[in-house]
Every structure is written in C-alpha cells, then in structure tokens.
Amino acid sequence: MSEPDRRVNDDVTEFQGQRAMLVGIAYRLLGSFADAEDVVQEAWLRWSTVDRQTIASPGHFLITVVTRLSIDRMRLAHRRRETHVGPWLPEPVLTEVGQPLGPAETAAQRDTLSLAMLRLLQRLSVPERAVFVLREAFELPYMEISGILGLSEAHARQLHRRGTDHVAAGRKRFTVDxxxxxxxxxxxxxxxxxxxxxxxxxLLAHDVTLWNDSGGKVSAALRPVFGADRVSRLVIGTLAKHDSAEFRVVELNGETGLLMCLSSRWQTCSFEVTEGLITGLQWMANPDKLDHLTPTE
Structure with a gap:
C-alpha cells in the first residue's frame, strides 16, 4: 500500500471509530436521525480535506465540527417548526439491534436518548441544549465545551445549570424497572x-398526555390530548378505524415501545411511565419521520 493510500485508510479508520459518538451527539441535539446522519456526512467531508498537521486531537476536532453543524441546523429547524402541523415530536429510532447512536452505557446516556427527554430538550435554547447534551450525555469537561461552543467556561456552567433546571421542571423523575x-x-x-x-x-395516570405527530400527512389529533378518559377513547377509536393492523413490541430509543402497521402505514408509540402508570404517550404517525425504521422483512 502506497503512503497516500495508507493515510486515506488511516483517516477512514479514525473517522469510523468516532462515528457512532458523532451520530449520537447530532441526534440528541436535533431529534432527527436523518438530519444527524447528514451532519455526520458533512463532518466527514471536512475531515477528509483538512490538514492533519493542524489537528492536535481528532476527537475534539470532529466533536466540534458536528456540534457546530448541528447548532446551525437547530436554528433553521426552529423556523421550520413554526409551520409544522400539530405537535412536533423527535424521530424514534429502533435500538434493540446494535446501537447506532453512540454510547449508552451510563444512566445519563440512556436518559438523554429517550424520546421523552428529546422532546424536553427542544424547549431549551440552542446554547443550553448543546451544553446540556455535551455535559450530560458525553461528560465533556466545561473547559472543552467552552472551546467547542466559543464561550467562556463560566458561561458554559451557567447554561448547563439553566438547562438542567428547565429539564427538571418539565418532567417527573422516576426510575422504571x-x-x-x-x-x-x-x-x-x-x-x-x-x-x-x-x-x-x-393503566393511565389521570393526567396522562398523548402527543401525536402526523405532520399533517395523515389524520391525527392536532393538539395534545389530556386525561385518561380522552386518551383511552382516542387510542381505541384510532385502532378501530383500521381493518388491517400489525403490532410489535420493540425497543425505541432504549425503552419498550410499539411499532404498529395500521392499514399499511407504519407508526410508533412510546411511553412515559411514573409509579406504575403511563403518564405520557408519544404517537408518531408522520411518514417523513419513519422511513429509517420501517422493517424490511
């Protein structure tokens, strides 16, 4: 193997070794697996042309590129969601076979991968979300985070504290077996x-909430549905409308959920559970957000 070929091979090996983590960062920031893959592909293009002599740490360089590209997309996505029909939900991802989203060994890494957390993260400002993900999911030191985001270490700590407070205010913490x-x-x-x-x-908490993301592409509730009575009626009524249906209990974003084929359309439902009752359901019916997990069999 020639020296140029060897360098190219080393570059590919280095990037592939970081790829799962990079997808994990981008997905947690964007809530979109498709966008995360696009960001990582763009990072590869930059990595393949950069002068390696100028890079002290390949990992730091790639995390910085992916984070900044994701921030650019987050700001664009915020404007697009102003015209989104009905509730916006993050894209669900099947995680039971392999782990396409980077490390999920720690409780914090698994927690930040859940659909409930990804929905809450969308409430944070763009800088708060970036600091929260880098700190909570990937345990980067504040000094490194400040360099990635181009802000002071004190500001990074302040953003993390604010983001943590906002997330805590929006959820009930309870470990479910x-x-x-x-x-x-x-x-x-x-x-x-x-x-x-x-x-x-x-099975539902009295104040249960169901969010349904259809993107205006299929018939669905255009506002969150509250209360056990209304949610149970909606769920049973929705399933009753479909002559053909297939259901699979699967792992979505690290937690048990449902993959459903209703009249030849694949949909998912994820569940938030507190003290033995379902407190939240995230029903994904938007076909634009389901192509990446439609079974091939």
Whole structure:
C-alpha cells in the first residue's frame, strides 16, 4: 500500500471509530436521525480535506465540527417548526439491534436518548441544549465545551445549570424497572386491541398526555390530548378505524415501545411511565419521520 493510500485508510479508520459518538451527539441535539446522519456526512467531508498537521486531537476536532453543524441546523429547524402541523415530536429510532447512536452505557446516556427527554430538550435554547447534551450525555469537561461552543467556561456552567433546571421542571423523575415497563406496554396493547376501555384507562395516570405527530400527512389529533378518559377513547377509536393492523413490541430509543402497521402505514408509540402508570404517550404517525425504521422483512 502506497503512503497516500495508507493515510486515506488511516483517516477512514479514525473517522469510523468516532462515528457512532458523532451520530449520537447530532441526534440528541436535533431529534432527527436523518438530519444527524447528514451532519455526520458533512463532518466527514471536512475531515477528509483538512490538514492533519493542524489537528492536535481528532476527537475534539470532529466533536466540534458536528456540534457546530448541528447548532446551525437547530436554528433553521426552529423556523421550520413554526409551520409544522400539530405537535412536533423527535424521530424514534429502533435500538434493540446494535446501537447506532453512540454510547449508552451510563444512566445519563440512556436518559438523554429517550424520546421523552428529546422532546424536553427542544424547549431549551440552542446554547443550553448543546451544553446540556455535551455535559450530560458525553461528560465533556466545561473547559472543552467552552472551546467547542466559543464561550467562556463560566458561561458554559451557567447554561448547563439553566438547562438542567428547565429539564427538571418539565418532567417527573422516576426510575422504571425495564421488565415492569415492558409488562405495562404489553397490557396496554392488549386492552387497546380488544377495546377494553376500562382496562386501558386503568393503566393511565389521570393526567396522562398523548402527543401525536402526523405532520399533517395523515389524520391525527392536532393538539395534545389530556386525561385518561380522552386518551383511552382516542387510542381505541384510532385502532378501530383500521381493518388491517400489525403490532410489535420493540425497543425505541432504549425503552419498550410499539411499532404498529395500521392499514399499511407504519407508526410508533412510546411511553412515559411514573409509579406504575403511563403518564405520557408519544404517537408518531408522520411518514417523513419513519422511513429509517420501517422493517424490511
């Protein structure tokens, strides 16, 4: 192998070794797997042309590029969502086979991958979200974060504190046993499919909320639905409209959820659980956000 070929091979190996983490950063920031992959591809183009002699740390360089590209996209996405039809939800990702989104070994990494957290992160300002993800999910020191974002270390700490406070105010922290979470989802599916409204309502917290992202592409609730009675009626009524249906209990973003084929359209439902009851449902019906996880079999 010639020296130029060897350098190219080393560059590819270095980038591929960082790729999962880079996708994980971009996805957590953007809430879109498709956008995350686009960002990482653009980072590869920059990496493949940069002078390596000017780079002290390939990892730091790539994280900086991906974070800044993601920030640019976040600002554009905010304007696009002003015209989004109905609630906006992050794109769900199947995670039971392999891990396409980078490390998820720690509780914080798994937590920041959940759809509930990704939805909450959209409430933060762009700088708050960037600092929160880099600090919470990837445990970067404030000094490194400040360099990536071009701000002072004190400002990075302040943004992290504000972001943490905003996230804490928007959620109920409660550790759910994965087995119990799965059992609750399976019971939900049985009650919903059989139309047993009392049984279904008994699995829901009285103040449960259902968010439905259709993007205006399919029929769906255009506002969040509140309350066990209204949510149970909506779920049973929605399933009853479809003559053909297929359901799979799967792992979505590290937690048990549902993959559903309703009249030949794939949809997903993820669940937020607190103290043994379902407190939130995120129903993804927007076909633009489901192409990447549609089963091929």
């Amino acid at each position: 994965p087995g119990k979470h799965r059992d609750l989802v399976e019971r939900f599916l049985i009650a919903a499919r059989t139309g047993e409204r009392d049984a279904l309502e008994g």
